[in-house]
Amino acid sequence: EDQVNFRGFMRTLAHFRPIEDNEKSKDHNGPEPLNSRSNKLHFAFRLYDLDKDDKISRDELLQVLRMMVGVNISDEQLGSIADRTIQEADQDGDSAISFAEFVKVLEKVDVEQKMSIRFLH
Amino acid sequence: PVATSGPPSPAGAELLRWQWREVQAPCLVAAWILVASLAKIVFHLSRKVTSVVPESCLLILLGLGLGGIVLAVAKKAEYQLEPNMFFLFLLPPIVLDSGYFMPSRLFFDNIGAILTYAVVGTLWNSFATGIALWGLHRAGLMDPGVEAGLMDFLLFGSLISAVDPVAVLAVFEEVHVNETLFIIVFGESLLNDAVTVVLYKVFNSFVELGPAHIRATDYVKGVASFFLVSLGGTAVGLLFAFLLALITRFTKRVRIIEPLFIFLLAYVAYLAAEMVSLSSILAVTFCGICCKKYVEANISQKSRTTVKYTMKTLASSSETIIFMFLGISAVDTSKWTWDTALVLGTLFFILLFRAVGVVLQTCVLNHFRLIPLDRIDQVVMSYGGLRGAVAFALVILLDREKVKAKDYFVATTIVVVFFTVIVQGLTIKPLVTWLKVKRSDHHKPTLNEELHEHAFDHILAAVEDIVGHHGYHYWRDKWEQFDKKYLSQLLMRKSAYRLRDEIWDVYYKLNIRDAISFVDQGGRVLSAAKLALPSMPSRTSMSESSVTNLLRESGSGACLDLQVIDTVRSRRDKEDAAMHHVLRGSLYKPRRRYKASYSRHFISPDNQERQDKEIFRQNMKRRLETFKSTKHNVCSSKSKARLKEKGKKKAMSNKAPNGKMHRNVPWQEAASVLVMVSSEEEESDSSETEKEDDEGIVFIARATDEVLQEKATPGSLDVCPSPCIIPPSPTLAEKELPWKGDQADLAVYVSSETTKIVPVDMQKAWNQSISSLESIASPPGVESGPQHRRFACPVLEEQPQSASQVTLEHSSCFQFPSHVPASGRSQSDSSPDGAEQQELQPLMATEEQQGRVLPTTEPRWLMFNRASHL
Numbered sequence: 001e002d003q004v005n006f007r008g009f010m011r012t013l014a015h016f017r018p019i020e021d022n023e024k025s026k027d028h029n030g031p032e033p034l035n036s037r038s039n040k041l042h043f044a045f046r047l048y049d050l051d052k053d054d055k056i057s058r059d060e061l062l063q064v065l066r067m068m069v070g071v072n073i074s075d076e077q078l079g080s081i082a083d084r085t086i087q088e089a090d091q092d093g094d095s096a097i098s099f100a101e102f103v104k105v106l107e108k109v110d111v112e113q114k115m116s117i118r119f120l121h
Numbered sequence: 122p123v124a125t126s127g128p129p130s131p132a133g134a135e136l137l138r139w140q141w142r143e144v145q146a147p148c149l150v151a152a153w154i155l156v157a158s159l160a161k162i163v164f165h166l167s168r169k170v171t172s173v174v175p176e177s178c179l180l181i182l183l184g185l186g187l188g189g190i191v192l193a194v195a196k197k198a199e200y201q202l203e204p205n206m207f208f209l210f211l212l213p214p215i216v217l218d219s220g221y222f223m224p225s226r227l228f229f230d231n232i233g234a235i236l237t238y239a240v241v242g243t244l245w246n247s248f249a250t251g252i253a254l255w256g257l258h259r260a261g262l263m264d265p266g267v268e269a270g271l272m273d274f275l276l277f278g279s280l281i282s283a284v285d286p287v288a289v290l291a292v293f294e295e296v297h298v299n300e301t302l303f304i305i306v307f308g309e310s311l312l313n314d315a316v317t318v319v320l321y322k323v324f325n326s327f328v329e330l331g332p333a334h335i336r337a338t339d340y341v342k343g344v345a346s347f348f349l350v351s352l353g354g355t356a357v358g359l360l361f362a363f364l365l366a367l368i369t370r371f372t373k374r375v376r377i378i379e380p381l382f383i384f385l386l387a388y389v390a391y392l393a394a395e396m397v398s399l400s401s402i403l404a405v406t407f408c409g410i411c412c413k414k415y416v417e418a419n420i421s422q423k424s425r426t427t428v429k430y431t432m433k434t435l436a437s438s439s440e441t442i443i444f445m446f447l448g449i450s451a452v453d454t455s456k457w458t459w460d461t462a463l464v465l466g467t468l469f470f471i472l473l474f475r476a477v478g479v480v481l482q483t484c485v486l487n488h489f490r491l492i493p494l495d496r497i498d499q500v501v502m503s504y505g506g507l508r509g510a511v512a513f514a515l516v517i518l519l520d521r522e523k524v525k526a527k528d529y530f531v532a533t534t535i536v537v538v539f540f541t542v543i544v545q546g547l548t549i550k551p552l553v554t555w556l557k558v559k560r561s562d563h564h565k566p567t568l569n570e571e572l573h574e575h576a577f578d579h580i581l582a583a584v585e586d587i588v589g590h591h592g593y594h595y596w597r598d599k600w601e602q603f604d605k606k607y608l609s610q611l612l613m614r615k616s617a618y619r620l621r622d623e624i625w626d627v628y629y630k631l632n633i634r635d636a637i638s639f640v641d642q643g644g645r646v647l648s649a650a651k652l653a654l655p656s657m658p659s660r661t662s663m664s665e666s667s668v669t670n671l672l673r674e675s676g677s678g679a680c681l682d683l684q685v686i687d688t689v690r691s692r693r694d695k696e697d698a699a700m701h702h703v704l705r706g707s708l709y710k711p712r713r714r715y716k717a718s719y720s721r722h723f724i725s726p727d728n729q730e731r732q733d734k735e736i737f738r739q740n741m742k743r744r745l746e747t748f749k750s751t752k753h754n755v756c757s758s759k760s761k762a763r764l765k766e767k768g769k770k771k772a773m774s775n776k777a778p779n780g781k782m783h784r785n786v787p788w789q790e791a792a793s794v795l796v797m798v799s800s801e802e803e804e805s806d807s808s809e810t811e812k813e814d815d816e817g818i819v820f821i822a823r824a825t826d827e828v829l830q831e832k833a834t835p836g837s838l839d840v841c842p843s844p845c846i847i848p849p850s851p852t853l854a855e856k857e858l859p860w861k862g863d864q865a866d867l868a869v870y871v872s873s874e875t876t877k878i879v880p881v882d883m884q885k886a887w888n889q890s891i892s893s894l895e896s897i898a899s900p901p902g903v904e905s906g907p908q909h910r911r912f913a914c915p916v917l918e919e920q921p922q923s924a925s926q927v928t929l930e931h932s933s934c935f936q937f938p939s940h941v942p943a944s945g946r947s948q949s950d951s952s953p954d955g956a957e958q959q960e961l962q963p964l965m966a967t968e969e970q971q972g973r974v975l976p977t978t979e980p981r982w983l984m985f986n987r988a989s990h991l
Contacts, residue, residue: 016584018491044576068575069622081628085568105569108562113492114577119590 015043018116038103040115045102055096058082153200156187157441175546177291177444181539184448192452201453202446204514208401211439212511213391215287216402217384218436219311220409221428227304228410230593234486234494235308238502242309242478243283243316249474250467251278257466264460269526272328277530279320280516281537282471285509286310286402287440288538292507292546299559302498306505314402314511315351319343321515322398329523354400358407361390365408366415366612373614379424380431383416415609418617443510447538450513457532464533468540476503497556504549507541508534565634571627640741 017035032039048056048064061082069078089097089105097105141148157180164179165171171179191200228235255274257263269277289310293303323343327335365386372379387408394404417425450456479502487493494502516534521527553560582598585591609618 013584013588016581044573044580047576047580064576065572065624068572068579069624073622073625077625081568081572081624084628084631085572088567088569105567106573108564109570109574110492111577114574115581116491117581117585117588117590117592117594118489118491119588119592 015040016115016117018118019112037111040111041103045099055098057096058086061085154438154442157445161441175292175295178543178546180441180444181448181542184445185451188449188452201450204518207514211443213388213405214435214439216405217387217409218432219286220406221413221432223410225410227300228308231301231304233489234305235312237482237486238309239312240316242482243313245478246282246474247279247320250282250470251275253470254466257462262462267460267463267526267529270332272324272332273524273526276324276328279317279324280512281467281508281534283313283317283511284310284506285511287443288507288509288542291440292549296550296553297561298501298553299561302501306502311402311406315354315400318400319347319350350400351403354394354403355407357394357399358390358404359411361386362408362412365412369416369419370612370614376421376424379420380427383428415612418613447510447513451535458528459532460529463529464536467533467537475506479503497558500556501553501558504545504552507545508538509542513538566627568628568631571624575624
């Protein structure tokens with residue numbers, strides 16, 4: 001589908017709301033708010049995972065890397081970076097990063113801050 | 122001999138003379154520094170004490186003691202913290218150090234909060250304190266001797282309310298609160314200098330003019346001067362940062378003085394700002410922050426190390442001296458007069474107003490911040506507002522004629538400073554623990570984090586773009602692009618510019634770290650290979666040998682000092698080079714001694730060191746190679762086939778064809794394949810290799826028949842027809858494998874005997890690690906340096922992006938001795954990597970690094986072994 005309606009637009013942007021403390025206590029029974037840490041990470045995960053198989057494979061990682069890294073790094077080097085990245089994160093040995101592994105490897109990162117924007121304040 | 126003064130002694134020529142007067146000043150300076158440093162050593166002898174009491178306290182107490190001694194002995198206080206000396210010599214190193222190693226990402230992320238606290242907070246503090254004290258005075262609670270009007274109190278308020286960077290650093294360094302908190306308090310302490318300077322000067326001039334003569338325009342001028350001072354100071358800093366970065370771009374041939382530029386220019390920035398009465402602290406801070414990225418990319422690895430350690434040393438010694446002198450200066454009672462009300466009032470007010478100020482500002486700030494600052498943070502921030510030597514120096518600077526109450530102010534300042542440093546310094550650690558403040562967690566950077574954080578940045582910038590919200594990320598992104606396109610090209614050397622990438626850097630460093638730890642473990646294993654060495658003590662006892670130990674021992678006089686790794690290669694005759702290598706590698710040279718380097722202008726690694734390094738490297742490589750896994754990832758065969766045509770095949774060690782040629786080498790031994798590993802950066806620049814130092818010739822011993830298919834060293838490989846030598850009998854290490862030169866992406870035939878798996882990258886990383894100076898020589902434990910901020914100084918500083926090019930030189934000419942195990946080696950056709958600097962072999966992801974049972978004997982073993990067989 002090539003179109004995005006406003007609802008979809010908002011849903012996506014809602015991922016980036018900063019996490020607020022009082023929200024944490026509120027809604028334990030309802031669905032997790034879109035801007036929870038887990039959902040934020042899931043959003044990022046989906047950006048990597050192009051074929052939607054819930055795993056980030058080496059090729060997908062390579063694609064992302066290629067976009068991010070400067071043009072001066074060669075393909076083999078990128079390949080090694082990708083391999084090492086996977087190796088660092090991969091725990092079940094399938095040479096791909098699953099969502100759980102992704103979350104685990106980013107546990108020390110302050111995702112709440114790095115994946116949040118204040119808009120409409 | 123110092124020029125002597127005075128009439129010659131009438132008794133005739135003397136053998137020795139007492140020339141105290143001539144050397145007095147420098148001697149005293151040196152003596153004090155020595156005393157302070159010795160005291161530091163003594164303090165750190167007791168861990169219990171230093172874990173409870175911050176060092177600054179101890180130093181102040183020491184100063185008090187020493188001052189008392191001096192007073193008793195000389196009956197007058199001799200040594201003081203002179204403001205001039207303080208501002209000109211003691212303060213700049215500390216500020217430079219903080220600026221240079223400031224984690225700039227964190228700093229700019231929180232710049233809003235920092236600026237708010239620095240400007241608004243300081244203003245509030247000084248006015249509130251001044252007025253409150255004045256009120257106290259008017260209420261008659263103070264000693265009538267205190268003759269001070271509103272202006273005097275405001276003046277005093279301004280100097281006492283500034284949070285001091287030296288004290289904050291000294292105390293927070295030991296407390297390790299989380300980074301956001303630290304950067305806010307510390308940033309505030311640096312940036313409030315502008316406000317302090319302006320307020321101080323303005324009020325000083327008001328006091329001089331007398332309250333009656335102040336006009337409205339003076340107030341306006343005061344406000345205007347604030348902007349001028351702060352922005353001007355920043356501009357000066359930026360200007361010098363730019364100059365510095367530009368200059369370092371061209372220092373390729375004068376590496377030895379690179380560090381000098383950094384210190385000089387930063388100091389000149391400080392002085393220039395002082396000269397025009399702008400904020401010098403701001404100037405130096407921004408100079409350091411802004412120049413760092415470009416300077417670090419441009420200068421050589423050694424210079425980087427030099428700069429880092431010199432800065433730290435200077436800053437640390439300045440800090441020590443400052444605190445000690447604070448103590449000493451307090452003893453001079455002639456300079457101060459006590460007034461209880463003033464002292465107590467000041468103490469109370471500064472604490473009160475700081476807390477109030479912090480709370481109010483945080484309320485406002487939290488509306489704008491992504492992550493609000495909670496109560497605990499606020500408590501720590503208000504408690505962490507320490508005053509220090511800057512306030513003291515400023516108060517000493519007051520003119521007694523104009524400010525009649527100076528002595529009272531001095532006394533008060535001393536008490537305040539002591540109180541904050543000692544009492545607050547002592548109690549902040551328990552407070553932080555009690556409040557369960559989030560501490561900083563120093564964990565090793567992982568590639569994943571780096572990569573994903575970059576991704577997040579991009580994602581956010583994209584979202585902001587979509588939304589049309591020109592927020593923080595948007596501007597940051599714009600700045601990055603601007604920097605990439607214009608600034609970096611202008612300020613960074615071509616070679617550095619091309620390779621600049623953060624993700625890459627992290628990856629590189631991680632590799633090196635792995636390689637070192639790998640070898641460190643491996644070192645234990647190989648020591649079991651008992652080879653009898655002709656004249657070396659038995660190594661079997663060295664079960665603990667790690668690489669670093671190896672390096673430090675100088676067994677037979679040969680010191681593999683990897684810190685002098687700076688091999689400069691030039692294109693030379695491959696044959697000669699190869700031959701030299703073979704000889705050097707195979708022959709045991711007892712009693713090596715290093716030639717002294719006579720040149721003051723150029724530290725050239727002398728040949729001996731280079732050779733040792735090469736030999737070491739070869740042997741280590743061989744060791745590593747022995748446990749390669751069977752299946753190598755050969756995917757990148759295509760890439761590696763870049764041969765170094767481009768220029769840099771640097772032959773190793775064409776250095777000194779010194780007499781080694783004359784040895785009798787039995788050529789009929791098996792051929793060995795010489796692999797030239799040269800690291801090069803760019804094609805164009807051979808001299809640039811200094812950076813990349815990682816080169817060594819790697820000997821691939823033993824090509825067996827099956828293996829010796831000349832893998833066509835493709836084209837550019839210069840086949841070296843020279844005779845090669847194979848170590849006569851297979852050592853433990855040699856029994857196995859493949860010599861995979863370096864990243865042999867190419868056909869690496871790994872022996873199937875290997876059961877141990879080594880990540881292919883180790884090889885490369887190992888190579889690279891060899892070239893990284895400190896990384897090998899310094900114990901890996903040095904991970905958390907004193908100023909450990911996550912980004913700031915990684916243990917392994919940016920390694921030279923060494924490329925190991927492996928040039929395979931094939932000697933096709935010799936027969937291999939039959940005792941070479943058939944399974945033998947595969948020829949590693951590591952084709953030389955072209956201009957590719959970093960050749961990295963993709964890790965075989967599936968392979969876990971099992972038992973690193975890697976033999977890693979001292980390189981020398983192999984060498985000697987071979988020699989013995991020759």
